[in-house]
Amino acid sequence: MKNLAVIYSEEHVKHSPPFSHPERPERVSSVYNFLKDKNFFSNVDLINPVGATKEDILRVHTYDHYEFVNQSIIKGKNLLDGDTYIVKDSLTAALLSAGGVIKAVDLVLGNSYKSVFSLMRPPGHHAESKKPMGFCIFNNISIAARYVQDKYNLERIAIIDWDVHHGNGTQEIFYNSSKVFFISLHQYPFYPGTGSENESGNGEGEGFTLNFPLPAGTSGESYFRIFKENIIKALINYNSQLLFISAGFDAHKYDPLANMKLTEDDFADMTKVIKDFADKKNIKIISVLEGGYNLDALSASVYSHLSVLNE
Numbered sequence: 001m002k003n004l005a006v007i008y009s010e011e012h013v014k015h016s017p018p019f020s021h022p023e024r025p026e027r028v029s030s031v032y033n034f035l036k037d038k039n040f041f042s043n044v045d046l047i048n049p050v051g052a053t054k055e056d057i058l059r060v061h062t063y064d065h066y067e068f069v070n071q072s073i074i075k076g077k078n079l080l081d082g083d084t085y086i087v088k089d090s091l092t093a094a095l096l097s098a099g100g101v102i103k104a105v106d107l108v109l110g111n112s113y114k115s116v117f118s119l120m121r122p123p124g125h126h127a128e129s130k131k132p133m134g135f136c137i138f139n140n141i142s143i144a145a146r147y148v149q150d151k152y153n154l155e156r157i158a159i160i161d162w163d164v165h166h167g168n169g170t171q172e173i174f175y176n177s178s179k180v181f182f183i184s185l186h187q188y189p190f191y192p193g194t195g196s197e198n199e200s201g202n203g204e205g206e207g208f209t210l211n212f213p214l215p216a217g218t219s220g221e222s223y224f225r226i227f228k229e230n231i232i233k234a235l236i237n238y239n240s241q242l243l244f245i246s247a248g249f250d251a252h253k254y255d256p257l258a259n260m261k262l263t264e265d266d267f268a269d270m271t272k273v274i275k276d277f278a279d280k281k282n283i284k285i286i287s288v289l290e291g292g293y294n295l296d297a298l299s300a301s302v303y304s305h306l307s308v309l310n311e
Helices: 009-012 026-037 063-074 091-109 140-152 168-174 219-240 264-281 295-309
Strands: 002-007 043-047 115-117 155-159 180-187 209-214 240-247 285-288
Touching: 002 091, 002 295, 009 091, 009 180, 026 140, 026 209, 026 285, 026 295, 063 091, 091 115, 091 140, 091 285, 115 264, 140 168, 140 240, 140 285, 155 168, 155 219, 168 180, 168 209, 209 219, 209 264, 219 264, 240 264, 264 285, 264 295, 285 295
Parallel strands: 002 043, 002 115, 115 285, 155 180, 155 240, 180 209, 240 285
Antiparallel strands: none
């Protein structure tokens, strides 16, 4: 079994903003070129995604959500909401982005790799079951988590979201479920306004949402302490069978859309804590790109993250 594979396709460029926008194709192509320049793919496989099907999307999203996206594109609209743009080829890119995470599931649960990173876009963690939002069309990780439940019958899936913005969509989709444990560290108060400590799940899902709202200016040292003292303990208690990371890198100190103080070394440190836990418990890791809008900071942070996963 190999350590790591990366999911990537140049098809992502089809989702290209019709106006100036921070969520642009260069986000992933610059990371790919950075990794290539580092000769990273000499011992890491590069794998093409396969587009998710409509049925895959409907595991998580309503039929109205899917049709709203599809019809908006057919009608030539440019926006799904105030932040989320679309162009004629956005559905193709969004299906590949969701399908890339499904592909990652099959690769790790088929014991081909210990970890897989999906270097695809658009991102997903803001998309709720009934609406796209925050640059996100479909909720890629949630679609893959439901796929895991349906195909592999796993009942204890953990999702760690360290994107600087709270993953409101992922939280909403699994808020009533004990089969997915959603953990988020994020700047607060901040977009999208959710993610307070008292949001902890509902009904069967009570206690299976764990939020760490953090003030602007929080350093990597604070993140690392939370991982060591809180998150790993929670994962041990939950007895996770599979681990997803909503890997946004917009908490980096140079990111233009937020106000945190992390460096690429901090992302490496957090990854090491997660990987050490996963290795001890023989748990596979699927990491999925979310945010990150300074191209240099994003490339360096992804490289640090993947270098640890490949150890």
